[in-house]
Amino acid sequence: xxxxxxxxxxxxxxxxxxxxxxxxxxxxxxxxxxxxxxxxxxxxxxxxxxxxxxxxxxxxxxxxxxxxxxxxxxxxxxxxxxxxxxxxxxxxxxxxxxxxxxxxxxxxxxxxxxxxxxxxxxxxxxxxxxxxxxxxxxxxxxxxxxxxxxxxxxxxxxxxxxxxxxxxxxxxxxxxxxxxxxxxxxxxxxxxxxxxxxxxxxxxxxxxxxxxxxxxxxxxxxxxxxxxxxxxxxxxxxxxxxxxxxxxxxxxxxxxxxxxxxxxxxxxxxxxxxxxxxxxxxxxxxxxxxxxxxxxxxxxxxxxxxxxxxxxxxxxxxxxxxxxxxxxxxxxxxxxxxxxxxxxxxxxxxxxxxxxxxxxxxxxxxxxxxxxxxxxxxxxxxxxxxxxxxxxxxxxxxxxxxxxxxxxxxxxxxxxxxxxxxxxxxxxxxxxxxxxxxxxxxx
Numbered sequence: 001x002x003x004x005x006x007x008x009x010x011x012x013x014x015x016x017x018x019x020x021x022x023x024x025x026x027x028x029x030x031x032x033x034x035x036x037x038x039x040x041x042x043x044x045x046x047x048x049x050x051x052x053x054x055x056x057x058x059x060x061x062x063x064x065x066x067x068x069x070x071x072x073x074x075x076x077x078x079x080x081x082x083x084x085x086x087x088x089x090x091x092x093x094x095x096x097x098x099x100x101x102x103x104x105x106x107x108x109x110x111x112x113x114x115x116x117x118x119x120x121x122x123x124x125x126x127x128x129x130x131x132x133x134x135x136x137x138x139x140x141x142x143x144x145x146x147x148x149x150x151x152x153x154x155x156x157x158x159x160x161x162x163x164x165x166x167x168x169x170x171x172x173x174x175x176x177x178x179x180x181x182x183x184x185x186x187x188x189x190x191x192x193x194x195x196x197x198x199x200x201x202x203x204x205x206x207x208x209x210x211x212x213x214x215x216x217x218x219x220x221x222x223x224x225x226x227x228x229x230x231x232x233x234x235x236x237x238x239x240x241x242x243x244x245x246x247x248x249x250x251x252x253x254x255x256x257x258x259x260x261x262x263x264x265x266x267x268x269x270x271x272x273x274x275x276x277x278x279x280x281x282x283x284x285x286x287x288x289x290x291x292x293x294x295x296x297x298x299x300x301x302x303x304x305x306x307x308x309x310x311x312x313x314x315x316x317x318x319x320x321x322x323x324x325x326x327x328x329x330x331x332x333x334x335x336x337x338x339x340x341x342x343x344x345x346x347x348x349x350x351x352x353x354x355x356x357x358x359x360x361x362x363x364x365x366x367x368x369x370x371x372x373x374x375x376x377x378x379x380x381x382x383x384x385x386x387x388x389x390x391x392x393x394x395x396x397x398x399x400x401x402x403x404x405x406x407x408x409x410x411x412x413x414x415x416x417x418x419x420x421x422x423x424x425x426x427x428x429x430x431x432x433x434x435x436x437x438x439x440x441x442x443x
Contacts, residue, residue: 038131041259045132045140048255052143055248056150057084063241063303064154066234067296067349071430072158073233073440079162083150083169090173091142092118098174099181100128100141108189111182130258140255145181148204149173154349155212159222159427162435164420168410172211176406180207180399194380195395196370196388198267199256201311201363202399209356210400211407212347218411219420221346223427235295242299246275249306253313263377267313271306274325278305281329297333300354304332307358312366317375324365328358360396367392 061080065073087095094116103112115121118138127137149169156165183190184197197203222230232238253271257264282301287293308328309321316324336353347353367389372378379388414420421427426434433439 035126035129035131037126037133038259041130042132042136044260044264045136045255045258048251049136049140049143051248051251052140052147052255053084055245055252056143056147057081059241059244059248060147060150061241062237063245063299064157064349066236066238066241067232068157069230069430070233070441071432073432074436074438075162075431076153076157078436079153079165080150082162082166083153084146086166086170087146087149087173088142090170091138091145095145095173095178096121096138096141098178099145100186102187107187108192109183110179110188111186127258132258137258140258141181141185144200144204144252145173145177148177148200148208151204151208151351151355152212152215154351154355155216155347156219157348158431159219159348159421160215161418161420161422162431164414164418167418168215168414171410171414172407175410176211176403177203177207180402183398184395190395190398193394194383194388194391196315196366196392197311197363197395198314198366199253199310201308201359201366202395205307205310205355205359206363206396206399207359207403209352209354209359210403212351213345213356214404214407215411216345216347216352218408218415219346222348223424225346226341232296239295239299242303246302246306249275249310253310257314263314266317270313270316270318270321271309273318273321274309274328275302275305277322277325278302278308278329278332281326282333285330285333300336300350301329301333304328304354304358307355308332308362308365311359311362312369315366315377316369319375320365320369323369324362327361327365331361332357360400363392363396364389 057080061077064080065076068076094113096118097113097115098111101111101114103114121134121138123133123135125134126132127134130137149172152169152172153165179188181203182188184195184203185191190197190202195202224230249271250268254264254268257267279298279302282304283293283298286297305325305328308324309316312320312324332354335357336347336350339357340347340350340353368374368385370376370379370388371385379385383391411420422431422434
């Protein structure tokens with residue numbers, strides 16, 4: 001080989017070798033960064049999705065149905081089933097896209113329509129920044145969109161027209177749930193501010209609780225309330241429903257990690273601890289105040305604890321779970337009893353007292369117990385406890401104000417157009433017969 005050939009070969013090696021190294025490193029880095037489907041995570045998310053759907057039908061449906069009077073039991077079950085069906089259709093057509101895409105100039109506040117009719121959600125597509133199929137992520141989030149309006153039923157039970165209820169839920173999910181979901185989970189402005197809501201304290205519970213409070217006030221009280229006794233007609237049904245909610249909540253909270261890992265395990269652990277703590281606190285308060293603990297009380301307390309731990313479940317440890325559960329048991333008890341009597345509204349099944357109050361408690365205390373000194377995962381870079389609590393407060397106020405105003409406007413419009421309440425005669429007969437021509441029991 002000549003000297004010139006040797007020089008050319010050396011020059012080529014000097015140029016090609018670094019390029020080859022860069023290309024090789026780039027390919028390796030891309031391979032490392034590209035997410036791949038994980039069958040274990042997928043299996044867990046399939047299970048979680050089924051658990052969250054189980055929370056609405058039959059869990060919430062039975063929980064609420066047992067608390068109304070005999071003549072209205074089917075109406076509550078029907079409402080839960082109808083909402084489940086209608087919101088599924090809306091979610092597939094545009095809901096998922098509006099909540100979880102970002103193609104508009106208003107991306108901080110609302111998503112776009114590039115995935116309407118689930119365009120691009122294919123067999124091979126993975127959820128963003130995840131190792132599970134996008135189809136599974138889409139259905140998992142659908143179950144949250146289903147249960148949130150279903151929770152509102154508790155505030156308007158026994159007196160609202162079925163047609164008006166369905167129109168309200170369709171409009172409410174479109175104009176309230178989807179934007180707030182995008183703010184928090186779709187990359188919107190609350191997410192950018194650093195608001196923490198692991199599984200739905202603001203998106204689900206404060207949202208539904210405030211809408212329920214507004215609906216109860218706009219609708220007015222049930223005929224005979226509060227002078228006429230209106231006890232639950234079937235407490236075993238209510239406790240069975242509460243048990244289904246408790247079990248399903250593990251999918252609700254631990255599933256929100258979107259992976260079968262240690263964070264999901266901690267979310268499951270704190271969910272159980274908070275629910276049990278709140279149930280014990282509610283039971284003890286009731287025992288002290290009234291001399292006897294009630295089955296309805298302990299079930300409601302457990303649900304209050306589940307609500308309050310929801311926003312915190314991926315961020316706090318056992319200490320936080322105990323404190324949040326205790327706070328929920330105490331404050332939700334008075335929210336569902338003393339507050340309702342003082343403000344003189346008829347929240348039939350305590351949707352605001354449990355979900356609104358519990359969601360606010362959980363959202364605010366998440367900002368405290370995320371601290372590593374208190375067993376949490378620690379604050380994000382640049383955050384202190386004061387700053388995190390402030391951001392949490394902003395998210396609570398923004399959700400409550402936006403939801404409250406839009407819900408009020410929607411209810412007033414529907415009242416003027418189709419009317420919200422059944423007639424006095426229909427309410428006396430019961431919604432089962434007057435609206436559905438069926439009876440829950442043939443006694």
